[in-house]
Amino acid sequence: MKLSLSSLFLLVLFSFQGNAQMPVLKIKTANTQQESVNLQKLNIDVQITGNIAKTVMTMTFYNNSNRVLEGELTFPMPEGVTISRYALDINGKMR
16 A cells, blocks of 8 residues: 555645746845755655645755855745744754
8 A cells, every 4th residue: 555655645645746836936146146066965854644635845955155145035935835844943943
């Protein structure tokens, strides 16, 4: 059963691949131009109970500059999806 459930999950995942978009972090630079910053690490944990799926995404971005940067995270989601929690871990502190 575990193998078939995993296969079903992969089938569903790849069937939505055409519509899926990755999160993007835009950084505001000193001269107001914006540049895209790539994700360094992305972990996804999905727990399915009945017809409800709980998905936890942990995204890790790395600032390789020597200054504090301000950014805007764009996270596209399909219709009908709701966010129940959101937190930022900045240097080990949840904010």
